Structures are given as C-alpha cells and as structure tokens.
Amino acid sequence: xxxxxxxxxxxxxxxxxxxxxxxxxxxxxxxxxxxxxxxxxxxxxxxxxxxxxxxxxxxxxxxxxxxxxxxxxxxxxxxxxxxxxxxxxxxxxxxxxxxxxxxxxxxxxxxxxxxxxxxxxxxxxxxxxxxxxxxxxxxxxxxxxxxxxxxxxxxxxxxxxxxxxxxxxxxxxxxxxxxxxxxxxxxxxxxxxxxxxxxxxxx
Numbered sequence: 001x002x003x004x005x006x007x008x009x010x011x012x013x014x015x016x017x018x019x020x021x022x023x024x025x026x027x028x029x030x031x032x033x034x035x036x037x038x039x040x041x042x043x044x045x046x047x048x049x050x051x052x053x054x055x056x057x058x059x060x061x062x063x064x065x066x067x068x069x070x071x072x073x074x075x076x077x078x079x080x081x082x083x084x085x086x087x088x089x090x091x092x093x094x095x096x097x098x099x100x101x102x103x104x105x106x107x108x109x110x111x112x113x114x115x116x117x118x119x120x121x122x123x124x125x126x127x128x129x130x131x132x133x134x135x136x137x138x139x140x141x142x143x144x145x146x147x148x149x150x151x152x153x154x155x156x157x158x159x160x161x162x163x164x165x166x167x168x169x170x171x172x173x174x175x176x177x178x179x180x181x182x183x184x185x186x187x188x189x190x191x192x193x194x195x196x197x198x199x200x201x202x203x
Contacts, residue, residue, distance in 0.1 A: 002154055007170025008144055011095065015161040019087075020136055020187055026085050027107060027136070027194055030055045033082040034074050036109055042067035049114040056084045056104040058201050060123065068123045070104060070201050084198070091134065092198050095165050098129045102198040110140065110193040116177040118149065121166070121199065129200035130167030136160050136194040139184040145174040160185045 004010060015023065036051040045064030054060060058070040059081045072080055084105050092102050108116070121131050135158045142164070145153035155178060158164065166173055180193055188194070 002156060004154070004156075005144060005146060005170050005173055007166065007168030008173060009095075009165040009167070010156065010158075011163040011165070012159065013161050014091075014095070014163040015134070017161070017187075020161050023087060023134075023196075024136060024187060024194070026087055027196070030082055030085070030107060034059075034077065034079065036107070037074075037076045040064050050108045050110055050116065052109065053081075053107045054104060055082045055088075055107065056102065057081070058104045060104055060106050060199075070123065088134075088196065088198060091163065092132055095163060096130050096132055096198075097167065098200070100126070100129050100200050102129075102132070103201045104199045106195075106197040106199070108195040108197070110138075110177065110180050110195065112138075112180050112182040112191065114177075114180060114193075118143065118145065118153070118174045118176040120147075120172050120174055121197075122172055124199055124201045126200045126203045127171055130165050130171060132198040133164040133166070134196040134198075135162045135164075136196070137185050137188040138191060138193045139181040140177050140193055140195075141179040141181070143176050143178050144170075147172050147174070149174055157181075160187050 145151045
C-alpha cells in the first residue's frame with residue numbers, strides 16, 4: 001500500500017451512489033447558471049483540455065492576457081458565480097478541519113482525453129486552509145508529489161465518490177491528472193469526469 005505525502009488524505013467512497021447522484025444534479029444547476037467554458041493558459045493562450053466553471057463568491061479563472069487569478073464574475077457571461085451549495089459546504093466542514101468557509105469551488109469537466117498537468121494551488125492568499133477535491137464519474141489516475149516540481153511523485157486512482165484533502169505540509173504539493181479511464185462509471189450519462197475543488201481564497 002502506498003504511503004501518501006504528509007498532509008494529503010485520500011478518502012475512498014466518501015460519497016455513496018445516492019449522494020453522488022444528488023451532487024450531479026447540484027452541479028447541473030451550477031452549470032445552468034454559470035456555463036462551462038474553455039480556459040486558456042497564460043502567455044501562450046493555449047486552450048486547456050478541461051472545460052470549467054465555478055461557484056462561490058470568487059471563481060478561479062485563467063486567460064492569455066491576465067493569467068491565473070480569482071474574480072467575482074464569470075469571464076464569458078459577466079455574471080456573478082452562483083453560491084456554493086449547502087451539500088458542498090457540508091463536505092468541506094466534515095473533512096477540512098478548519099473553521100473558515102470556502103470561497104471558491106472550481107468545477108472541472110474532463111472528457112476521455114483530458115489531462116491536468118502537475119501544478120500547485122497557490123493563487124490563494126490563504127495557504128493554510130486545505131484544498132478539498134471531490135471526484136464524480138469516470139476514474140482518473142491522480143499524481144501527487146512534493147512542494148518542488150522536481151520532487152518524486154506517486155500515482156493512485158480516484159473513483160467516483162472519492163475525496164482528496166491537500167492540507168498541512170501537503171497544501172502546496174504538486175499534483176495533476178494523468179489519465180481518465182473511460183466507461184469506469186455509469187454516474188454521468190455521457191461519461192467523463194467531474195472534479196469539484198473547494199478552496200479558501202482570502203485570509
């Protein structure tokens with residue numbers, strides 16, 4: 001059995017099937033209010049392979065001109081993000097170990113060929129509160145390392161209903177998604193994977 005880096009917790013099967021289904025309906029409502037769009041990398045403007053949106057008082061965005069940042073408005077519609085639903089706040093309160101509330105929840109949708117390169121979540125002013133990640137749909141291969149890009153990494157699968165917490169020494173660990181395993185879940189009618197990432201932004 002692999003030993004994860006300090007501060008990183010993997011909670012398999014945190015959400016049962018019924019809770020997963022209910023959460024998918026919640027995500028659909030979020031996407032109806034704030035549609036998925038394709039973010040672009042800073043400087044190059046290269047489109048990312050995931051589609052994304054947000055809920056919360058702040059949302060994480062990126063584009064060629066201004067790069068990685070948080071803002072209160074959807075970059076395409078110009079509308080405020082919808083509030084973080086209570087079901088996600090409950091998950092945060094159960095696993096985060098902090099009394100602070102999350103301010104942003106990224107919604108990433110992965111198709112079969114989507115990836116997420118190794119990166120740190122460090123665009124937040126609050127680097128003490130953990131990052132809470134929720135997986136829905138097809139299984140992915142998740143890779144995690146240390147605080148330096150050159151640190152060794154290990155990989156493990158995240159299935160639908162799993163939760164990962166990056167906190168403490170693991171808060172700034174490099175991490176990414178190397179692969180999606182198609183047809184490993186029947187949760188999403190048309191396949192794919194949804195990742196919900198809760199974060200505290202301000203101190």
